[in-house]
Amino acid sequence: MKFDPATAVQRLEQFGEYGGVNPSITDSSTFTFLGADTMLDTFHGEAEGCFLYSRHWNPTNKYLSDALAAMEGTESAWVTASGMAAITNAILQLCNAGDHLISSVTTYGGTFAFFKNYLPKFNIEVTFVNPTDLDAIEKAIRPNTKLIYTESLSNPLLQMSDIPAMAAIANKNNIKLVVDNTFTPMVISPFQLGAHIVVYSMTKFINGKNDAVAGAICADENFINSLIDVNNGTSMLLGPVLDPLRSSSILKNLHTLHIRMKQHGSNAMYLSEKLKKMGVKVNYPGLKTDRYHEKMTSLMNQEYGYSGLLAIDMGTAEKANEIMERMQDKGVGYLAVSLGYFKTLFSNSGKSTSSEVPEDVQREMGMSEGLIRFSVGLDNNIEETFQLIKSSIEEVM
Numbered sequence: 001m002k003f004d005p006a007t008a009v010q011r012l013e014q015f016g017e018y019g020g021v022n023p024s025i026t027d028s029s030t031f032t033f034l035g036a037d038t039m040l041d042t043f044h045g046e047a048e049g050c051f052l053y054s055r056h057w058n059p060t061n062k063y064l065s066d067a068l069a070a071m072e073g074t075e076s077a078w079v080t081a082s083g084m085a086a087i088t089n090a091i092l093q094l095c096n097a098g099d100h101l102i103s104s105v106t107t108y109g110g111t112f113a114f115f116k117n118y119l120p121k122f123n124i125e126v127t128f129v130n131p132t133d134l135d136a137i138e139k140a141i142r143p144n145t146k147l148i149y150t151e152s153l154s155n156p157l158l159q160m161s162d163i164p165a166m167a168a169i170a171n172k173n174n175i176k177l178v179v180d181n182t183f184t185p186m187v188i189s190p191f192q193l194g195a196h197i198v199v200y201s202m203t204k205f206i207n208g209k210n211d212a213v214a215g216a217i218c219a220d221e222n223f224i225n226s227l228i229d230v231n232n233g234t235s236m237l238l239g240p241v242l243d244p245l246r247s248s249s250i251l252k253n254l255h256t257l258h259i260r261m262k263q264h265g266s267n268a269m270y271l272s273e274k275l276k277k278m279g280v281k282v283n284y285p286g287l288k289t290d291r292y293h294e295k296m297t298s299l300m301n302q303e304y305g306y307s308g309l310l311a312i313d314m315g316t317a318e319k320a321n322e323i324m325e326r327m328q329d330k331g332v333g334y335l336a337v338s339l340g341y342f343k344t345l346f347s348n349s350g351k352s353t354s355s356e357v358p359e360d361v362q363r364e365m366g367m368s369e370g371l372i373r374f375s376v377g378l379d380n381n382i383e384e385t386f387q388l389i390k391s392s393i394e395e396v397m
């Protein structure tokens with residue numbers, strides 16, 4: 001049967017304490033035990049259904065985690081206070097000092113900085129590769145390699161990773177494939193394609209309101225349990241737990257994610273086609289002429305569209321800036337980083353979300369300094385939005 005993430009979320013029955021249609025919010029940091037033995041078992045991770053302390057598990061976080069696990073088809077999930085917490089915890093759980101990992105060079109700027117500037121503290125080495133070069137990935141594997149890290153759809157160039165092929169390389173070498181699926185929730189189901197661990201910044205599409213920072217790790221039960229082991233679990237010991245009040249609001253937003261992804265996708269497709277017809281250089285995997293169109297089409301859950309991110313190349317940072325200011329003045333949306341919001345957001349990647357990536361590496365990645373990344377909103381009248389973008393471009397170019 002075809003995997004359908006939205007239906008998997010919809011089928012969940014999660015009731016509140018008094019039969020409320022939304023699960024109750026448990027805003028307690030600690031929990032009572034009727035018997036002293038049960039407390040000991042819970043510490044040892046053996047008491048099913050018992051809550052000990054909210055840094056470990058909280059019932060409200062469990063509801064959201066269960067919904068995310070359903071969306072990915074994983075056994076389990078754990079929610080974190082940020083996307084970076086999800087990424088760093090998953091990596092630090094898998095790697096010890098002296099280990100090595102292979103990462104796509106085109107990751108989110110914060111991830112790149114963590115790999116490049118932070119992991120050397122622990123003598124963990126990172127080899128950066130072009131995520132579409134499977135040979136390079138295979139050649140980079142060493143005896144101490146623990147994982148391959150990639151983003152389904154990369155930031156900001158929107159390159160599609162061949163997740164099944166990467167998973168095959170990981171499996172052959174007995175290492176893990178970790179995929180950041182922040183750009184394509186529901187559109188791509190990395191675990192279904194062979195990834196072992198899926199990480200998210202829920203700050204973006206999943207929550208979709210830009211009112212919170214949050215993240216998630218979806219994986220098998222063993223891995224999630226290892227993260228929150230009281231003696232040596234990275235998440236239990238570093239403690240980046242999500243607040244349950246926020247979990248509750250994100251869970252409600254998750255239930256409209258499929259409708260939003262479809263609308264983000266159809267709006268982004270509309271703008272991409274129109275911009276391309278104008279002669280603008282557009283990266284959008286939904287375009288039939290895009291380098292990653294076929295790959296993405298073969299890997300995606302068809303009915304959710306090609307996600308809401310697109311990038312255009314305006315040549316120079318100065319031109320990009322002038323166009324963005326005009327677009328903001330005309331009401332296209334906001335000049336802001338982040339994505340997955342109901343309004344359109346745009347930023348110059350080289351000077352913002354990828355500014356952690358050195359300029360020579362940006363060039364190597366094929367990133368132009370005039371790149372504008374759009375996160376297309378839920379606009380009801382996308383033709384009108386297009387006209388505003390068009391006049392902004394024409395006034396400058």
Ligand SMILES: *Cc1c(COP(=O)(O)O)cnc(C)c1O
Pocket residue numbers: 082083084085108110111151155180182183200201202203204213214215
């Ligand atoms: C935003 C983002 C992150 C970091 O998430 P935070 O919630 O800001 O910590 C990681 N990966 C990708 C692809 C992102 O867009």
